[in-house]
Amino acid sequence: MPIKIPDNLPARRTLEAEGVMVMREADAVRQDIRPLRIGLLNLMPNKISTETQLARLIGATPLQVELSLVRITNHVARHTPADHMASFYRPWDDVRAERFDGFIITGAPVERFPFESVTYWDELRRIFDWTQTHVHHCFTICWAAQAAVHHFYGVPKHELPAKAAGIFRHRSLVPASPFLRGFSDDFPIPVSRWTEVRRRDLPSNAGLTVLAESDETGLCLLDDPAHRMLHMFNHLEYDTTTLADEYNRDRAAGMEMPVPKHYFPSDEPTHRPVNSWRGHAHLLFGNWINQMYQTTPFNVDSIGLAA
Structure with a gap:
Protein backbone atom coordinates (compact mmCIF):
# COMPACT_ATOMS: atom_id res chain seq x y z
CA MET A 1 0.00 0.00 0.00
CA PRO A 2 1.20 3.58 -0.58
CA ILE A 3 1.96 6.46 1.73
CA LYS A 4 -0.57 9.27 2.06
CA ILE A 5 1.00 12.74 2.12
CA PRO A 6 -0.41 16.15 1.14
CA ASP A 7 -0.95 16.40 -2.61
CA ASN A 8 1.29 19.46 -3.01
CA LEU A 9 4.15 18.42 -0.70
CA PRO A 10 7.44 18.75 -2.66
CA ALA A 11 8.44 15.24 -1.57
CA ARG A 12 5.57 13.82 -3.65
CA ARG A 13 7.25 14.59 -6.99
CA THR A 14 10.56 13.07 -5.87
CA LEU A 15 8.97 9.91 -4.51
CA GLU A 16 6.76 9.38 -7.56
CA ALA A 17 9.81 9.75 -9.82
CA GLU A 18 11.52 7.02 -7.79
CA GLY A 19 8.57 4.67 -8.13
CA VAL A 20 7.36 4.98 -4.52
CA MET A 21 3.58 4.54 -4.38
CA VAL A 22 2.03 7.80 -3.18
CA MET A 23 -1.73 8.01 -2.62
CA ARG A 24 -3.83 11.03 -3.42
CA GLU A 25 -5.81 12.33 -0.45
CA ALA A 26 -9.09 11.93 -2.36
CA ASP A 27 -8.34 8.25 -3.06
CA ALA A 28 -7.29 7.49 0.52
CA VAL A 29 -10.63 8.46 2.02
CA ARG A 30 -12.43 5.94 -0.23
CA GLN A 31 -10.52 2.95 1.14
CA ASP A 32 -12.26 1.04 3.89
CA ILE A 33 -9.13 0.44 6.00
CA ARG A 34 -7.46 2.24 8.84
CA PRO A 35 -4.08 3.62 7.79
CA LEU A 36 -1.27 3.77 10.29
CA ARG A 37 -1.00 7.33 11.60
CA ILE A 38 2.62 8.46 11.85
CA GLY A 39 3.65 11.92 12.98
CA LEU A 40 6.98 13.51 12.08
CA LEU A 41 8.37 16.22 14.36
CA ASN A 42 10.99 17.58 11.98
CA LEU A 43 13.76 19.50 13.77
CA MET A 44 16.31 19.31 10.95
CA PRO A 45 17.23 22.60 9.24
CA ASN A 46 16.56 21.38 5.68
CA LYS A 47 13.05 20.19 6.36
CA ILE A 48 12.09 19.41 2.77
CA SER A 49 15.04 17.03 2.33
CA THR A 50 14.30 15.31 5.63
CA GLU A 51 10.60 14.94 4.77
CA THR A 52 11.55 13.24 1.53
CA GLN A 53 14.12 10.93 3.12
CA LEU A 54 11.73 9.68 5.79
CA ALA A 55 8.65 9.54 3.57
CA ARG A 56 10.65 7.39 1.13
CA LEU A 57 11.39 4.82 3.85
CA ILE A 58 7.90 4.88 5.36
CA GLY A 59 6.26 4.64 1.94
CA ALA A 60 8.15 1.47 0.99
CA THR A 61 6.13 -0.70 3.37
CA PRO A 62 3.10 -2.74 2.25
CA LEU A 63 0.78 -0.84 4.61
CA GLN A 64 -1.08 2.40 4.04
CA VAL A 65 0.53 5.13 6.12
CA GLU A 66 -0.79 8.63 6.79
CA LEU A 67 2.11 10.99 7.49
CA SER A 68 1.48 14.17 9.50
CA LEU A 69 4.15 16.87 9.66
CA VAL A 70 4.54 18.55 13.04
CA ARG A 71 6.63 21.49 14.24
CA ILE A 72 7.58 23.05 17.55
CA THR A 73 4.78 25.46 18.39
CA ASN A 74 6.60 28.77 18.77
CA HIS A 75 9.86 28.04 16.96
CA VAL A 76 10.40 29.75 13.59
CA ALA A 77 12.29 27.67 11.03
CA ARG A 78 15.08 29.75 9.46
CA HIS A 79 16.08 27.45 6.59
CA THR A 80 12.67 26.45 5.21
CA PRO A 81 10.27 28.84 3.41
CA ALA A 82 7.54 30.16 5.67
CA ASP A 83 4.84 29.26 3.13
CA HIS A 84 6.00 25.64 3.16
CA MET A 85 5.80 25.52 6.96
CA ALA A 86 2.37 27.16 6.94
CA SER A 87 1.02 24.85 4.21
CA PHE A 88 2.23 21.49 5.48
CA TYR A 89 3.17 21.69 9.17
CA ARG A 90 0.94 21.85 12.20
CA PRO A 91 2.21 23.12 15.55
CA TRP A 92 2.35 20.47 18.25
CA ASP A 93 -0.18 22.42 20.32
CA ASP A 94 -2.70 21.75 17.53
CA VAL A 95 -2.11 17.98 17.43
CA ARG A 96 -1.55 17.21 21.10
CA ALA A 97 -5.12 15.94 21.51
CA GLU A 98 -4.65 13.44 18.68
CA ARG A 99 -3.20 9.91 18.88
CA PHE A 100 -0.63 8.32 16.60
CA ASP A 101 0.49 4.78 15.94
CA GLY A 102 4.02 6.05 15.41
CA PHE A 103 5.88 9.28 15.97
CA ILE A 104 9.33 10.20 14.61
CA ILE A 105 11.47 12.96 16.12
CA THR A 106 14.50 13.95 14.07
CA GLY A 107 17.90 15.27 14.94
CA ALA A 108 18.61 18.99 15.24
CA PRO A 109 21.73 21.19 14.78
CA VAL A 110 21.89 22.06 18.48
CA GLU A 111 23.82 19.11 19.90
CA ARG A 112 26.79 21.17 21.12
CA PHE A 113 24.49 23.22 23.37
CA PRO A 114 23.39 21.98 26.79
CA PHE A 115 19.91 20.50 26.50
CA GLU A 116 18.45 23.08 28.88
CA SER A 117 19.74 25.99 26.78
CA VAL A 118 17.90 24.90 23.62
CA THR A 119 15.04 27.37 23.14
CA TYR A 120 12.39 24.69 22.65
CA TRP A 121 13.67 22.26 25.28
CA ASP A 122 10.67 22.70 27.61
CA GLU A 123 8.20 21.97 24.82
CA LEU A 124 10.24 19.00 23.62
CA ARG A 125 10.14 17.55 27.13
CA ARG A 126 6.36 17.91 27.12
CA ILE A 127 6.28 16.16 23.74
CA PHE A 128 8.36 13.27 25.10
CA ASP A 129 5.89 12.89 27.97
CA TRP A 130 2.95 13.21 25.57
CA THR A 131 4.23 10.27 23.50
CA GLN A 132 3.70 8.06 26.55
CA THR A 133 -0.05 8.62 26.45
CA HIS A 134 -0.81 9.49 22.81
CA VAL A 135 1.68 7.46 20.74
CA HIS A 136 2.00 3.70 20.42
CA HIS A 137 5.69 3.69 19.44
CA CYS A 138 8.23 6.48 19.00
CA PHE A 139 11.38 6.58 16.84
CA THR A 140 14.02 9.18 17.76
CA ILE A 141 16.99 10.12 15.57
CA CYS A 142 20.45 11.53 16.41
CA TRP A 143 20.11 14.54 18.77
CA ALA A 144 16.50 13.65 19.53
CA ALA A 145 17.68 10.20 20.66
CA GLN A 146 20.24 11.81 22.95
CA ALA A 147 17.59 14.20 24.24
CA ALA A 148 15.12 11.38 24.92
CA VAL A 149 17.51 9.25 27.00
CA HIS A 150 18.55 12.40 28.86
CA HIS A 151 14.94 13.33 29.57
CA PHE A 152 13.80 9.89 30.69
CA TYR A 153 16.99 8.58 32.31
CA GLY A 154 19.27 11.56 32.97
CA VAL A 155 21.91 10.15 30.59
CA PRO A 156 24.47 12.83 29.63
CA LYS A 157 25.93 13.51 26.20
CA HIS A 158 29.66 14.05 25.73
CA GLU A 159 31.27 16.38 23.22
CA LEU A 160 33.69 14.71 20.82
CA PRO A 161 37.17 16.13 20.09
CA ALA A 162 36.14 16.36 16.41
CA LYS A 163 32.95 15.76 14.49
CA ALA A 164 32.19 12.09 13.84
CA ALA A 165 31.28 12.10 10.16
CA GLY A 166 31.34 9.35 7.60
CA ILE A 167 30.15 5.81 6.95
CA PHE A 168 31.03 3.46 9.81
CA ARG A 169 30.64 -0.28 10.22
CA HIS A 170 28.23 -1.40 12.96
CA ARG A 171 27.55 -4.76 14.57
CA SER A 172 24.15 -6.34 15.13
CA LEU A 173 24.18 -7.31 18.81
CA VAL A 174 20.67 -8.77 19.12
CA PRO A 175 19.83 -10.54 15.84
CA ALA A 176 16.58 -11.86 17.35
CA SER A 177 15.24 -8.33 17.88
CA PRO A 178 12.22 -7.67 15.64
CA PHE A 179 13.83 -4.34 14.73
CA LEU A 180 16.91 -6.09 13.29
CA ARG A 181 15.10 -8.75 11.31
CA GLY A 182 17.04 -9.38 8.08
CA PHE A 183 20.08 -7.33 9.11
CA SER A 184 23.59 -8.45 8.26
CA ASP A 185 25.97 -9.20 11.13
CA ASP A 186 27.93 -6.11 10.11
CA PHE A 187 26.51 -3.12 8.22
CA PRO A 188 27.36 0.51 7.28
CA ILE A 189 25.55 3.52 8.72
CA PRO A 190 26.06 7.26 8.11
CA VAL A 191 27.21 9.15 11.20
CA SER A 192 27.13 12.94 11.55
CA ARG A 193 27.39 14.34 15.07
CA TRP A 194 29.55 16.34 17.45
CA THR A 195 28.51 14.50 20.61
CA GLU A 196 27.85 10.98 21.83
CA VAL A 197 25.98 8.96 24.44
CA ARG A 198 28.15 6.33 26.09
CA HIS A 231 16.59 5.44 19.66
CA MET A 232 18.85 5.77 16.58
CA PHE A 233 21.91 7.92 17.31
CA ASN A 234 22.96 8.08 13.64
CA HIS A 235 21.37 8.70 10.23
CA LEU A 236 20.29 5.66 8.22
CA GLU A 237 17.75 7.90 6.50
CA TYR A 238 20.44 10.03 4.80
CA ASP A 239 20.56 10.34 1.02
CA THR A 240 23.70 9.40 -0.92
CA THR A 241 25.02 12.97 -0.97
CA THR A 242 23.80 14.28 2.40
CA LEU A 243 27.18 13.94 4.12
CA ALA A 244 28.84 15.63 1.13
CA ASP A 245 26.34 18.47 1.29
CA GLU A 246 27.03 18.94 5.01
CA TYR A 247 30.80 18.83 4.45
CA ASN A 248 30.67 21.41 1.65
CA ARG A 249 28.31 23.62 3.64
CA ASP A 250 30.59 23.64 6.67
CA ARG A 251 33.70 24.26 4.56
CA ALA A 252 31.97 27.15 2.80
CA ALA A 253 31.20 28.62 6.23
CA GLY A 254 34.93 28.64 7.02
CA MET A 255 34.90 25.65 9.38
CA GLU A 256 37.90 23.30 9.50
CA MET A 257 36.22 20.01 8.67
CA PRO A 258 37.89 16.65 8.11
CA VAL A 259 36.78 14.68 5.08
CA PRO A 260 34.00 12.24 6.14
CA LYS A 261 35.58 8.83 6.74
CA HIS A 262 34.94 5.80 4.52
CA TYR A 263 32.60 7.88 2.36
CA PHE A 264 34.15 9.40 -0.76
CA PRO A 265 35.90 6.96 -3.12
CA SER A 266 39.65 7.22 -2.43
CA ASP A 267 38.73 9.84 0.22
CA GLU A 268 38.52 12.38 -2.59
CA PRO A 269 35.66 14.88 -2.03
CA THR A 270 35.31 15.50 -5.77
CA HIS A 271 34.28 11.84 -6.29
CA ARG A 272 30.63 10.90 -5.96
CA PRO A 273 30.01 8.63 -2.96
CA VAL A 274 28.35 5.23 -3.29
CA ASN A 275 25.28 4.46 -1.16
CA SER A 276 26.03 1.28 0.81
CA TRP A 277 23.38 1.69 3.53
CA ARG A 278 20.08 2.15 1.67
CA GLY A 279 18.98 -1.49 2.04
CA HIS A 280 19.43 -1.49 5.81
CA ALA A 281 17.59 1.83 6.08
CA HIS A 282 14.56 0.24 4.42
CA LEU A 283 14.91 -2.82 6.65
CA LEU A 284 14.97 -0.83 9.87
CA PHE A 285 11.98 1.35 9.05
CA GLY A 286 10.08 -1.59 7.60
CA ASN A 287 10.74 -3.61 10.75
CA TRP A 288 9.67 -0.70 12.95
CA ILE A 289 6.43 -0.21 11.05
CA ASN A 290 5.72 -3.95 10.99
CA GLN A 291 6.26 -4.26 14.74
CA MET A 292 4.06 -1.23 15.33
CA TYR A 293 1.34 -2.61 13.05
CA GLN A 294 1.37 -5.96 14.87
CA THR A 295 0.90 -4.38 18.30
CA THR A 296 -1.01 -1.12 17.91
CA PRO A 297 -4.72 -1.04 18.88
CA PHE A 298 -7.17 -1.15 16.00
CA ASN A 299 -9.12 1.71 17.60
CA VAL A 300 -6.93 4.83 17.41
CA ASP A 301 -8.65 6.25 20.49
CA SER A 302 -7.29 3.29 22.52
CA ILE A 303 -3.65 4.18 21.85
CA GLY A 304 -1.83 4.97 25.06
CA LEU A 305 -4.67 3.97 27.35
CA ALA A 306 -3.01 0.73 28.41
CA ALA A 307 0.42 2.31 28.81
Missing part, protein backbone atom coordinates in the same frame (compact mmCIF):
# COMPACT_ATOMS: atom_id res chain seq x y z
CA ARG A 199 27.17 2.80 26.99
CA ARG A 200 28.60 3.07 30.51
CA ASP A 201 26.20 5.94 31.31
CA LEU A 202 23.08 3.89 30.57
CA PRO A 203 21.24 2.78 33.73
CA SER A 204 21.68 -0.96 34.22
CA ASN A 205 18.19 -1.61 35.61
CA ALA A 206 16.08 0.29 33.05
CA GLY A 207 15.56 -2.51 30.54
CA LEU A 208 17.47 -0.69 27.80
CA THR A 209 19.01 -2.95 25.15
CA VAL A 210 21.84 -1.88 22.84
CA LEU A 211 20.91 -3.35 19.45
CA ALA A 212 23.82 -2.04 17.38
CA GLU A 213 27.11 -0.25 17.94
CA SER A 214 30.40 0.58 16.25
CA ASP A 215 33.99 0.18 17.41
CA GLU A 216 34.74 3.64 15.97
CA THR A 217 31.66 5.65 16.90
CA GLY A 218 30.01 3.76 19.78
CA LEU A 219 26.28 3.44 20.41
CA CYS A 220 23.99 3.37 17.41
CA LEU A 221 20.60 1.77 18.11
CA LEU A 222 18.92 1.45 21.49
CA ASP A 223 15.66 -0.31 22.32
CA ASP A 224 13.68 1.34 25.14
CA PRO A 225 10.61 -0.86 25.72
CA ALA A 226 9.64 0.89 28.95
CA HIS A 227 8.83 4.00 26.91
CA ARG A 228 7.94 2.22 23.65
CA MET A 229 10.82 3.98 21.93
CA LEU A 230 13.59 3.12 19.49
Whole structure:
Protein backbone atom coordinates (compact mmCIF):
# COMPACT_ATOMS: atom_id res chain seq x y z
CA MET A 1 0.00 0.00 0.00
CA PRO A 2 1.20 3.58 -0.58
CA ILE A 3 1.96 6.46 1.73
CA LYS A 4 -0.57 9.27 2.06
CA ILE A 5 1.00 12.74 2.12
CA PRO A 6 -0.41 16.15 1.14
CA ASP A 7 -0.95 16.40 -2.61
CA ASN A 8 1.29 19.46 -3.01
CA LEU A 9 4.15 18.42 -0.70
CA PRO A 10 7.44 18.75 -2.66
CA ALA A 11 8.44 15.24 -1.57
CA ARG A 12 5.57 13.82 -3.65
CA ARG A 13 7.25 14.59 -6.99
CA THR A 14 10.56 13.07 -5.87
CA LEU A 15 8.97 9.91 -4.51
CA GLU A 16 6.76 9.38 -7.56
CA ALA A 17 9.81 9.75 -9.82
CA GLU A 18 11.52 7.02 -7.79
CA GLY A 19 8.57 4.67 -8.13
CA VAL A 20 7.36 4.98 -4.52
CA MET A 21 3.58 4.54 -4.38
CA VAL A 22 2.03 7.80 -3.18
CA MET A 23 -1.73 8.01 -2.62
CA ARG A 24 -3.83 11.03 -3.42
CA GLU A 25 -5.81 12.33 -0.45
CA ALA A 26 -9.09 11.93 -2.36
CA ASP A 27 -8.34 8.25 -3.06
CA ALA A 28 -7.29 7.49 0.52
CA VAL A 29 -10.63 8.46 2.02
CA ARG A 30 -12.43 5.94 -0.23
CA GLN A 31 -10.52 2.95 1.14
CA ASP A 32 -12.26 1.04 3.89
CA ILE A 33 -9.13 0.44 6.00
CA ARG A 34 -7.46 2.24 8.84
CA PRO A 35 -4.08 3.62 7.79
CA LEU A 36 -1.27 3.77 10.29
CA ARG A 37 -1.00 7.33 11.60
CA ILE A 38 2.62 8.46 11.85
CA GLY A 39 3.65 11.92 12.98
CA LEU A 40 6.98 13.51 12.08
CA LEU A 41 8.37 16.22 14.36
CA ASN A 42 10.99 17.58 11.98
CA LEU A 43 13.76 19.50 13.77
CA MET A 44 16.31 19.31 10.95
CA PRO A 45 17.23 22.60 9.24
CA ASN A 46 16.56 21.38 5.68
CA LYS A 47 13.05 20.19 6.36
CA ILE A 48 12.09 19.41 2.77
CA SER A 49 15.04 17.03 2.33
CA THR A 50 14.30 15.31 5.63
CA GLU A 51 10.60 14.94 4.77
CA THR A 52 11.55 13.24 1.53
CA GLN A 53 14.12 10.93 3.12
CA LEU A 54 11.73 9.68 5.79
CA ALA A 55 8.65 9.54 3.57
CA ARG A 56 10.65 7.39 1.13
CA LEU A 57 11.39 4.82 3.85
CA ILE A 58 7.90 4.88 5.36
CA GLY A 59 6.26 4.64 1.94
CA ALA A 60 8.15 1.47 0.99
CA THR A 61 6.13 -0.70 3.37
CA PRO A 62 3.10 -2.74 2.25
CA LEU A 63 0.78 -0.84 4.61
CA GLN A 64 -1.08 2.40 4.04
CA VAL A 65 0.53 5.13 6.12
CA GLU A 66 -0.79 8.63 6.79
CA LEU A 67 2.11 10.99 7.49
CA SER A 68 1.48 14.17 9.50
CA LEU A 69 4.15 16.87 9.66
CA VAL A 70 4.54 18.55 13.04
CA ARG A 71 6.63 21.49 14.24
CA ILE A 72 7.58 23.05 17.55
CA THR A 73 4.78 25.46 18.39
CA ASN A 74 6.60 28.77 18.77
CA HIS A 75 9.86 28.04 16.96
CA VAL A 76 10.40 29.75 13.59
CA ALA A 77 12.29 27.67 11.03
CA ARG A 78 15.08 29.75 9.46
CA HIS A 79 16.08 27.45 6.59
CA THR A 80 12.67 26.45 5.21
CA PRO A 81 10.27 28.84 3.41
CA ALA A 82 7.54 30.16 5.67
CA ASP A 83 4.84 29.26 3.13
CA HIS A 84 6.00 25.64 3.16
CA MET A 85 5.80 25.52 6.96
CA ALA A 86 2.37 27.16 6.94
CA SER A 87 1.02 24.85 4.21
CA PHE A 88 2.23 21.49 5.48
CA TYR A 89 3.17 21.69 9.17
CA ARG A 90 0.94 21.85 12.20
CA PRO A 91 2.21 23.12 15.55
CA TRP A 92 2.35 20.47 18.25
CA ASP A 93 -0.18 22.42 20.32
CA ASP A 94 -2.70 21.75 17.53
CA VAL A 95 -2.11 17.98 17.43
CA ARG A 96 -1.55 17.21 21.10
CA ALA A 97 -5.12 15.94 21.51
CA GLU A 98 -4.65 13.44 18.68
CA ARG A 99 -3.20 9.91 18.88
CA PHE A 100 -0.63 8.32 16.60
CA ASP A 101 0.49 4.78 15.94
CA GLY A 102 4.02 6.05 15.41
CA PHE A 103 5.88 9.28 15.97
CA ILE A 104 9.33 10.20 14.61
CA ILE A 105 11.47 12.96 16.12
CA THR A 106 14.50 13.95 14.07
CA GLY A 107 17.90 15.27 14.94
CA ALA A 108 18.61 18.99 15.24
CA PRO A 109 21.73 21.19 14.78
CA VAL A 110 21.89 22.06 18.48
CA GLU A 111 23.82 19.11 19.90
CA ARG A 112 26.79 21.17 21.12
CA PHE A 113 24.49 23.22 23.37
CA PRO A 114 23.39 21.98 26.79
CA PHE A 115 19.91 20.50 26.50
CA GLU A 116 18.45 23.08 28.88
CA SER A 117 19.74 25.99 26.78
CA VAL A 118 17.90 24.90 23.62
CA THR A 119 15.04 27.37 23.14
CA TYR A 120 12.39 24.69 22.65
CA TRP A 121 13.67 22.26 25.28
CA ASP A 122 10.67 22.70 27.61
CA GLU A 123 8.20 21.97 24.82
CA LEU A 124 10.24 19.00 23.62
CA ARG A 125 10.14 17.55 27.13
CA ARG A 126 6.36 17.91 27.12
CA ILE A 127 6.28 16.16 23.74
CA PHE A 128 8.36 13.27 25.10
CA ASP A 129 5.89 12.89 27.97
CA TRP A 130 2.95 13.21 25.57
CA THR A 131 4.23 10.27 23.50
CA GLN A 132 3.70 8.06 26.55
CA THR A 133 -0.05 8.62 26.45
CA HIS A 134 -0.81 9.49 22.81
CA VAL A 135 1.68 7.46 20.74
CA HIS A 136 2.00 3.70 20.42
CA HIS A 137 5.69 3.69 19.44
CA CYS A 138 8.23 6.48 19.00
CA PHE A 139 11.38 6.58 16.84
CA THR A 140 14.02 9.18 17.76
CA ILE A 141 16.99 10.12 15.57
CA CYS A 142 20.45 11.53 16.41
CA TRP A 143 20.11 14.54 18.77
CA ALA A 144 16.50 13.65 19.53
CA ALA A 145 17.68 10.20 20.66
CA GLN A 146 20.24 11.81 22.95
CA ALA A 147 17.59 14.20 24.24
CA ALA A 148 15.12 11.38 24.92
CA VAL A 149 17.51 9.25 27.00
CA HIS A 150 18.55 12.40 28.86
CA HIS A 151 14.94 13.33 29.57
CA PHE A 152 13.80 9.89 30.69
CA TYR A 153 16.99 8.58 32.31
CA GLY A 154 19.27 11.56 32.97
CA VAL A 155 21.91 10.15 30.59
CA PRO A 156 24.47 12.83 29.63
CA LYS A 157 25.93 13.51 26.20
CA HIS A 158 29.66 14.05 25.73
CA GLU A 159 31.27 16.38 23.22
CA LEU A 160 33.69 14.71 20.82
CA PRO A 161 37.17 16.13 20.09
CA ALA A 162 36.14 16.36 16.41
CA LYS A 163 32.95 15.76 14.49
CA ALA A 164 32.19 12.09 13.84
CA ALA A 165 31.28 12.10 10.16
CA GLY A 166 31.34 9.35 7.60
CA ILE A 167 30.15 5.81 6.95
CA PHE A 168 31.03 3.46 9.81
CA ARG A 169 30.64 -0.28 10.22
CA HIS A 170 28.23 -1.40 12.96
CA ARG A 171 27.55 -4.76 14.57
CA SER A 172 24.15 -6.34 15.13
CA LEU A 173 24.18 -7.31 18.81
CA VAL A 174 20.67 -8.77 19.12
CA PRO A 175 19.83 -10.54 15.84
CA ALA A 176 16.58 -11.86 17.35
CA SER A 177 15.24 -8.33 17.88
CA PRO A 178 12.22 -7.67 15.64
CA PHE A 179 13.83 -4.34 14.73
CA LEU A 180 16.91 -6.09 13.29
CA ARG A 181 15.10 -8.75 11.31
CA GLY A 182 17.04 -9.38 8.08
CA PHE A 183 20.08 -7.33 9.11
CA SER A 184 23.59 -8.45 8.26
CA ASP A 185 25.97 -9.20 11.13
CA ASP A 186 27.93 -6.11 10.11
CA PHE A 187 26.51 -3.12 8.22
CA PRO A 188 27.36 0.51 7.28
CA ILE A 189 25.55 3.52 8.72
CA PRO A 190 26.06 7.26 8.11
CA VAL A 191 27.21 9.15 11.20
CA SER A 192 27.13 12.94 11.55
CA ARG A 193 27.39 14.34 15.07
CA TRP A 194 29.55 16.34 17.45
CA THR A 195 28.51 14.50 20.61
CA GLU A 196 27.85 10.98 21.83
CA VAL A 197 25.98 8.96 24.44
CA ARG A 198 28.15 6.33 26.09
CA ARG A 199 27.17 2.80 26.99
CA ARG A 200 28.60 3.07 30.51
CA ASP A 201 26.20 5.94 31.31
CA LEU A 202 23.08 3.89 30.57
CA PRO A 203 21.24 2.78 33.73
CA SER A 204 21.68 -0.96 34.22
CA ASN A 205 18.19 -1.61 35.61
CA ALA A 206 16.08 0.29 33.05
CA GLY A 207 15.56 -2.51 30.54
CA LEU A 208 17.47 -0.69 27.80
CA THR A 209 19.01 -2.95 25.15
CA VAL A 210 21.84 -1.88 22.84
CA LEU A 211 20.91 -3.35 19.45
CA ALA A 212 23.82 -2.04 17.38
CA GLU A 213 27.11 -0.25 17.94
CA SER A 214 30.40 0.58 16.25
CA ASP A 215 33.99 0.18 17.41
CA GLU A 216 34.74 3.64 15.97
CA THR A 217 31.66 5.65 16.90
CA GLY A 218 30.01 3.76 19.78
CA LEU A 219 26.28 3.44 20.41
CA CYS A 220 23.99 3.37 17.41
CA LEU A 221 20.60 1.77 18.11
CA LEU A 222 18.92 1.45 21.49
CA ASP A 223 15.66 -0.31 22.32
CA ASP A 224 13.68 1.34 25.14
CA PRO A 225 10.61 -0.86 25.72
CA ALA A 226 9.64 0.89 28.95
CA HIS A 227 8.83 4.00 26.91
CA ARG A 228 7.94 2.22 23.65
CA MET A 229 10.82 3.98 21.93
CA LEU A 230 13.59 3.12 19.49
CA HIS A 231 16.59 5.44 19.66
CA MET A 232 18.85 5.77 16.58
CA PHE A 233 21.91 7.92 17.31
CA ASN A 234 22.96 8.08 13.64
CA HIS A 235 21.37 8.70 10.23
CA LEU A 236 20.29 5.66 8.22
CA GLU A 237 17.75 7.90 6.50
CA TYR A 238 20.44 10.03 4.80
CA ASP A 239 20.56 10.34 1.02
CA THR A 240 23.70 9.40 -0.92
CA THR A 241 25.02 12.97 -0.97
CA THR A 242 23.80 14.28 2.40
CA LEU A 243 27.18 13.94 4.12
CA ALA A 244 28.84 15.63 1.13
CA ASP A 245 26.34 18.47 1.29
CA GLU A 246 27.03 18.94 5.01
CA TYR A 247 30.80 18.83 4.45
CA ASN A 248 30.67 21.41 1.65
CA ARG A 249 28.31 23.62 3.64
CA ASP A 250 30.59 23.64 6.67
CA ARG A 251 33.70 24.26 4.56
CA ALA A 252 31.97 27.15 2.80
CA ALA A 253 31.20 28.62 6.23
CA GLY A 254 34.93 28.64 7.02
CA MET A 255 34.90 25.65 9.38
CA GLU A 256 37.90 23.30 9.50
CA MET A 257 36.22 20.01 8.67
CA PRO A 258 37.89 16.65 8.11
CA VAL A 259 36.78 14.68 5.08
CA PRO A 260 34.00 12.24 6.14
CA LYS A 261 35.58 8.83 6.74
CA HIS A 262 34.94 5.80 4.52
CA TYR A 263 32.60 7.88 2.36
CA PHE A 264 34.15 9.40 -0.76
CA PRO A 265 35.90 6.96 -3.12
CA SER A 266 39.65 7.22 -2.43
CA ASP A 267 38.73 9.84 0.22
CA GLU A 268 38.52 12.38 -2.59
CA PRO A 269 35.66 14.88 -2.03
CA THR A 270 35.31 15.50 -5.77
CA HIS A 271 34.28 11.84 -6.29
CA ARG A 272 30.63 10.90 -5.96
CA PRO A 273 30.01 8.63 -2.96
CA VAL A 274 28.35 5.23 -3.29
CA ASN A 275 25.28 4.46 -1.16
CA SER A 276 26.03 1.28 0.81
CA TRP A 277 23.38 1.69 3.53
CA ARG A 278 20.08 2.15 1.67
CA GLY A 279 18.98 -1.49 2.04
CA HIS A 280 19.43 -1.49 5.81
CA ALA A 281 17.59 1.83 6.08
CA HIS A 282 14.56 0.24 4.42
CA LEU A 283 14.91 -2.82 6.65
CA LEU A 284 14.97 -0.83 9.87
CA PHE A 285 11.98 1.35 9.05
CA GLY A 286 10.08 -1.59 7.60
CA ASN A 287 10.74 -3.61 10.75
CA TRP A 288 9.67 -0.70 12.95
CA ILE A 289 6.43 -0.21 11.05
CA ASN A 290 5.72 -3.95 10.99
CA GLN A 291 6.26 -4.26 14.74
CA MET A 292 4.06 -1.23 15.33
CA TYR A 293 1.34 -2.61 13.05
CA GLN A 294 1.37 -5.96 14.87
CA THR A 295 0.90 -4.38 18.30
CA THR A 296 -1.01 -1.12 17.91
CA PRO A 297 -4.72 -1.04 18.88
CA PHE A 298 -7.17 -1.15 16.00
CA ASN A 299 -9.12 1.71 17.60
CA VAL A 300 -6.93 4.83 17.41
CA ASP A 301 -8.65 6.25 20.49
CA SER A 302 -7.29 3.29 22.52
CA ILE A 303 -3.65 4.18 21.85
CA GLY A 304 -1.83 4.97 25.06
CA LEU A 305 -4.67 3.97 27.35
CA ALA A 306 -3.01 0.73 28.41
CA ALA A 307 0.42 2.31 28.81
